[in-house]
Structure formats: C-alpha cells, structure tokens
Amino acid sequence: MSNELRWNPILGTWVIVSSKRESRPWREEKCPFCPGTPETGYGWDVLVLDNRFPALRPDARTSVESRDIYRVEPGYGYCKVVIESPEHEGDLDTIPIENLRKYLRILGEETAKLCRDKEICYVIPFRNKGELIGVSLTHPHSQIYALPFIPPRINIELRNAREFYKEHNECLFCHILGFEEKEGKRVLYRNKLFTSFLPFFAMWPYEVHIYPRKHVLHLSDLDSGGIEYLADILRVTVSMYNRLFDFSLPYIMIFHQAPCRGNYNYYHLHIEFYPVHRARDKLKYPAGIEWGAWVFTYDDLPENKVAELRYALQKAVEYLRDRGYSPMGRIISWYTYLGGGTLTSRYS
Numbered sequence: 001m002s003n004e005l006r007w008n009p010i011l012g013t014w015v016i017v018s019s020k021r022e023s024r025p026w027r028e029e030k031c032p033f034c035p036g037t038p039e040t041g042y043g044w045d046v047l048v049l050d051n052r053f054p055a056l057r058p059d060a061r062t063s064v065e066s067r068d069i070y071r072v073e074p075g076y077g078y079c080k081v082v083i084e085s086p087e088h089e090g091d092l093d094t095i096p097i098e099n100l101r102k103y104l105r106i107l108g109e110e111t112a113k114l115c116r117d118k119e120i121c122y123v124i125p126f127r128n129k130g131e132l133i134g135v136s137l138t139h140p141h142s143q144i145y146a147l148p149f150i151p152p153r154i155n156i157e158l159r160n161a162r163e164f165y166k167e168h169n170e171c172l173f174c175h176i177l178g179f180e181e182k183e184g185k186r187v188l189y190r191n192k193l194f195t196s197f198l199p200f201f202a203m204w205p206y207e208v209h210i211y212p213r214k215h216v217l218h219l220s221d222l223d224s225g226g227i228e229y230l231a232d233i234l235r236v237t238v239s240m241y242n243r244l245f246d247f248s249l250p251y252i253m254i255f256h257q258a259p260c261r262g263n264y265n266y267y268h269l270h271i272e273f274y275p276v277h278r279a280r281d282k283l284k285y286p287a288g289i290e291w292g293a294w295v296f297t298y299d300d301l302p303e304n305k306v307a308e309l310r311y312a313l314q315k316a317v318e319y320l321r322d323r324g325y326s327p328m329g330r331i332i333s334w335y336t337y338l339g340g341g342t343l344t345s346r347y348s
C-alpha cells in the first residue's frame, strides 16, 4: 500500500496518488457513520474519525523513487471525517443548531491541532453533498484534509491578496466585501458578523461566498459569537439551496483559511459554495474549456441568478421559522432589488 505525492513539472502542482484507495466501499449495506458501529460507538452528537481510506497518512510510503524530473514524496498528512449528527439523514439546515455550532468549533480545533504538526502546511475542511458529486455515504458528514503543501488554488488567492495589499494597503477580501455591500446587487443575507453574496466573478451558476466582516484568518480565530453567527448564515444558505428547486441540492462547501504558519495577514477566512446545477433539470458540467483551459463560462448574468436565490431565501427563512429556528440576520428582499429600490429587508 502506498500514498505518495507526484509532482507535475508542467503545471507545478502535486497530485496525491494512493494505491489502495479505489477499493473503498461504494454504499455499504450498513452505514459506518451511524451510532453503534465499532468506530462510532454511542453517546455522541458530533464525531471526528480518521478516514478509513485516507489519501494522505502520517506513515505514508512511496511506490517508487524520484528520478530525473519526476519527483515523488510520501503522501504525508491526515484525512479526517467529521460526522455532524447521529441521525442518518439531514443537511446543515436540518441538524440541530447546537450540532452545527459544535461542528464549526471542532473544525477550528482540528485546524489548530493539525497545524501543530510541523510537516503540515495547510488544513482544508470541506463538505461534499449529493450523489451527483460522487458522495458514497449519505450520512451528514464533512471532511478535513491536512496537506504537507499549500494547494495551488490557495496559492493563487494568496498571491493576488498579497499584491493587492502591497498596492492598496488593504485586504482584498475586506475590499470586495465593502464593494459588494455598497453596490448591494449580489448580496443575499447578512447577520451581525457575516455576509453572503453571489460574487461578481462567479464561476458556478449558483456559487455563493460567505465572508466574515471582521478580518480573521482561521476558523480557530472565531469566538463563540463568531461561531454562532457563522452557524446561522450556513444554515440559512444551505436552506436557501434546498428551497431553490424544492429538492435537496447537491453542493460542494469549502473553507478557505490562511496557511498554518507564516505571515498571511493579508488573507481573510471565507467559505465558498459550488452547487453543480444550472437549472432545475440541468447540470453545469465543467468540460473542455473549463478543464482544458481552466476558463469558466457563465451562461447568464450572475445578477439574474441573485434574484432566484433571493426568492429561495424568502422561502428558506419561512421554512426555518416553521421548524423553530429564527434566522439572526436580514435578507435583502428580491422585489426591492427588482424594483430598483435601495437595500431593505423584511426581516430586521
């Protein structure tokens, strides 16, 4: 069994290669994340486990040696699974709110813990939901990868944020947030500490980003208030997605935080959602131009998609209230925007 990193000298990126990973189960008979299995036991509400089929591991071995320009390194790192609820079904808008808060605290604690390993450079929590995204287990869960390198997408974000900071003496993300809030066209929901919006430069039809309005770098920098308001905006956002077409919408949710060590004060914690639908019955397939050139095409105006998401948000707020959860923030009313009015809200 081997877990290794192979260097792509053309793209300048690592590929994680593991020899035994393909044998991982696809929909086992019995859910391994439900309480009462040898791994899960009983008496928990949110549980962190080691991934049973990790792409990276601390005792990683390579299958070959480096030779010529082909560099190989052990696939050192950690792959964790965070089970968000003992209940077999659910999403971030239906699991108990206490679970959601605890889940976010755990992501912060795990990040801090994994970063204490000097070999680990970057910790990335993410959540894949839905069979369309290839999720083999439907029990609500997320994953955490602790990587021995900074991933390329983060490197690009870091580079542009650093350049912007050098030129303007201001955080790029704080600036984007300020501009989105001033323009108001793409803002979806705001509570005391966080704002969600569909970015001007969205690549996925219903892509949504969530920024803390306070300049923080890591999940572990959030205090209990920060956790509470982040849980709130995640709950509202996921509920909005699930109301968009009135079915449980598949999505990818990613936490982008600063690398483990070093001075990255110009960076800013944020969450990105990539749903794969472009309409109720149509998917956005990243195909030739996206994969072959890393150029995304967007087949509508993002501002039109905002109107759809705002309508779904109204339904989400009502859905959550009916189930006993009062959203802590305000939504931007879609009809006000369509009428060209100023930012107002029915929920303040």
Ligand SMILES: [Zn+2]
Pocket (backbone or CB within 6 Å): 031, 032, 033, 034, 087, 088, 089, 139
């Ligand atoms: Zn289960």
Ligand SMILES: [Zn+2]
Pocket (backbone or CB within 6 Å): 171, 172, 173, 174, 175, 214, 215, 216, 267, 268
């Ligand atoms: Zn900032």
Ligand SMILES: [Zn+2]
Pocket (backbone or CB within 6 Å): 157, 256, 270, 272
């Ligand atoms: Zn990002």
